[in-house]
Amino acid sequence: MNLPVQLLWLIPALPLVAAGIGALTPRGGRPIAAGAAIAALIGSFILSCLALKTALVDPAAHLTANFSWFDLGTGTFRLGWLLDPLNAFMCVMVTFVGTLIFIFSLGYMKEDANFTRFFCFLSLFAAAMLGIVVANSLLLLFVSWELVGLASYLLIGFWFHKPEAAAAAKKAFITTRIGDLGLLLGMLWLYDRTGTLLFFDNGAGCLEAGALAGLSSATLCSGLAVSTAIGLLIFCGAVGKSGQFPLHVWLPDAMEGPTPVSALIHAATMVAAGVFLVARVYPLMSADQALTNVPLHALTVVAAIGAITALMGAVIAVAQNDIKRVLAFSTVSQLGYMMLALGVGSWVAAIFHLLTHAFFKALLFLGAGSVIHAAHHEQDIRQLGGLGPKLKVTFATFAVGMLALAGFPFLFSGFWSKEAILHAAEGWEVSHLPLIAGLIAVVLTAFYMTRLVSETFFGHGRSHASEHAHESPAVMTVPLAILAACSVLIGFVGTPAWPWLQSQLTGEPVHPHGWFEGAGLMMLSILLVAFGIGAGLAIYARRTRVTASQRDPIEAKAPSLFAFLGARMKLDELYAATVGKVNSALAVVSDGLDRYVWAGIVNFLGRLGEFAGVVYREADEEGLNGGFDTGSETLREAGKVYSRSQTGDAHAYLRALAVGFVVLVLVITLGGLR
């Protein structure tokens, strides 16, 4: 059985309906809301598998179903669904990982008073993400994109009674919207140039050869190709959503949401959206690659941002003490890897890493959730410790996730997808800096993940919470086990020896590497991983922390550096001191202008009117009555009324105005007729 593209809309529609059901369910209806959400996502998963089957019949084809949304007379906005291997794989991943996270939430959120609302928002989140994935129109993608932003706002701020959560929700929404501004402008420009926002439309779409030729042949005054400029604007949206430098600041704060939300944001949805977007519009992003006389290629910027983010995230993660923040910065870093892969020309490697990362990062976050749940909401790794024997399943699965993220060789999926990226970076002709950044981040990743595991699970419990921890219920540990299994297995679909995923995504046969091709790089990265894990074990596992207040070994060596990294390189402070300051200054200045200057002018004119009234009255009473014609007669009336208005008689003021108008009409009309 296959799923025809015409029915592809069902995949996002099912969770959307579940969100509606959740919204209408009263608080008591917990099984209804949760049941609808999970059932809908399982339904979407089955449909996604069928869709994948359809897509793999001819991987090179782009199946579409388009329709018109609204018509401005001189331009029509069309929407549509698209089915190709790229988004079919994404659908399967999002629905599968999403389902496990939903099930995990049953246990994690059991005691929350707003359980039904939580599942309503989760479903909305999943629906919006799936909308992004199946869209065949940048406009529909943008619409879903905004809904993802909304859902993330609602979920990050779910515990809005915590001021940090409310602030984090707003920060996430506004920061990603800054990026969305670029995406919006890119979209408008693209529409203005090509007259369509459909990706594929039998040759007339904006990602097809005709439109791309026009976009890359036109240049701006700076020498940039138009396609470069549009591509970079669209990339801004991806920078915001995927937590790339310099807009990554919202991502660690998003930890304030319930942990399943963090898992959903960091693994299956939201942050994946940015990488997916760039992969989706890859023909546009790379349209300028053939040009040699342009100052800048769009993908060069993507590679640079990706490399910076990969390195920066890894460095900061070393000095974080909150279990979720370490993972959050590891997400930032891994997303940097994906962008790096896109930038150096291998969108396939980026998507491979996106898929493997989704599994092991969901595993890690849910594992962290299980730890937090077990340790009575203690998140500080200095307060934890000794949890390994107490939380056996959580520990075992978390270790799998850690090894996958660290890129432990051969067995774990993260190794294969990271290798694919490094291999692509090695082959990039422009520069080897991204490769170097990637390799340094490999060491750091292995190191900080070892630190995290050692601090959390090894040694002795360092607080009441960690000493009395109990393993989470099966509804939480079973999803962990499933994700752990996937974190191992998923890697084997894209190894150099059997690049099945790569050939399905591109629709062309990809030949397996020779045994020695790329072996040097692989050896190097294996050594780096070993070094990172070894160093981590040497520093943190050999002599485990005894008390929570004990200083971190790195902190003891380089306190100011550790503090600087711990404070996330002070970027938040920098933004607060610059953008934030300018923003509030502008607001205060505008308010002052309105309150004092404009109002002042108006009030001054009012006073002037009153003054004129007084003058008229004086003039009147001093006996200038004599030689005036009918016109000044009216003036006198008006003058009297004006002066009376001083006593606050507003009705009289109005009457005067009315009289004045009648006179004005008459004078001008008669004058005009003459």
Added chain:
Amino acid sequence: MSLLPWTIYLSFAGAALALTAGTRSAAAARWTALTAAVASWVVALLAAKSFVPSNAAQTLVDVAWIPQVGARYHLTADGISLTLVVLTGLAATAGILFSWNINERVGEFFAFYLTLIGGVYGVFLSADAFLFFVYYEIAIVPKYFLIANWGSTNRQYGAMKLVLYSFAGSALVLAGLIWAYAISGGNSFALGDLAAAATTFTHAQQVGMFFLVFFGFAVLAGLFPFHTWAPTGHVAAPTGASMLLAGVVMKLGAYGCLRVALPLFPVGFEFWQPVIATLAIIGIIYAGFVALVQDDFKFVIGYSSVSHMGFVLLGLAAATPRAVAGSVLQMFSHGVIAGLLFAVVGRMVYERTHTRQLGDLRAMPLHKLMPFAATVFVIAGLASMGMPGFSGFPAELSILIGTWTTSPLWTAFAAFGVLVAAAFTLRVMQVAFFGKTDAGGAAHHDAEHHAFAPITLAEKSGAVLLLGATILIGLKPDILLDWIVPALQSPLMQTVLKGGVQ
């Protein structure tokens, strides 16, 4: 279609009847007013049902009125007027539902209210400049009394400021129209005739006339820096009147710009275009920033109105068919959304808490005490931020895309305004409804303290009406665009719109 003038007459008749009924009982006045408003709205909807979109305005009535000056009682309708007439019916009905709790001099209140509505309908249907102006003035005067008699904070000041601004604006309009009429020498106030005559005017005359007429109308549309009447007026006004002010009265100004200033003086428009666009953009961003630091809940909404009307004016300034279609859509959208926001702030919240200070509201767990109001405000806030799924999204998208053709730079600045809108809306939403930070015992204790009157059926119906409208148009903007787009293809509009139908 030919029924449409009855919207005007039913409103005026309703005003008289409500006044009479008010002498007997408040309830009678309310029901009379509601009946009249609903009846006019039904007339508008019936007309819409049988409306066949075309690029020519359809004449409804055309009789000689003051033959000495050539003024005719000439009512026409095209897709643009129809859109706004339907909006007026909706806003009037919802506004009455949210004024159900008016207890003082109820008959008079609704008499002024319906007179205003009648005037508004008249403006949207007039095809004769003289008639247009008369209805325009009829719509201005009742505002003063509504605010001064039934308003709240600083009402005398707010009412006076609003009326003086309105009159100052209409004085400019009148001067400009009379000037054009005098030079045309055609003894006709018909907009079509004036436009035909204006083609022979000198450049300087066109520039001068356009200035008078456009800026005169733009005062009422809240163009920066003539916008300061709007926040104070909105704040001072009783809820129903704020809903009308933001919902339809500000549209009068924008409609005047679109219907009179642009087609009559295309040459003058070309001269002033960059100025208008600049002021519109400043308005969008500036009002957004001001809204960001207000302490009074209603002021935030008042400034957000100015910001959103900036989009309407920017669309007009861009003068491409896409942008202007977006402007008309935005007029509808803003009418509905601003009405809703004012209803929540003025009626649901203020009438119960008796404070609009965000500092006070922060201390109350309003999301627990009035969940319905909180839900409506959150949805209306999302709509106001331009979230997809609501009418603001297609409207602002059309404006931005239409403006891009004229100037990508304008578009970029205006899009920045969308960001500011998100910032101030989220801020006020969190502070006003979700501000209480200490959960549990204290909040529960408070909840017992502030037992507010439940939200009434009238309020719920009004909210559902407006929410339904913004979602319907948000999902299916074609309903209105099918009317609006052909109207923009009329010869009169095509002279001023660039990039017309190819």
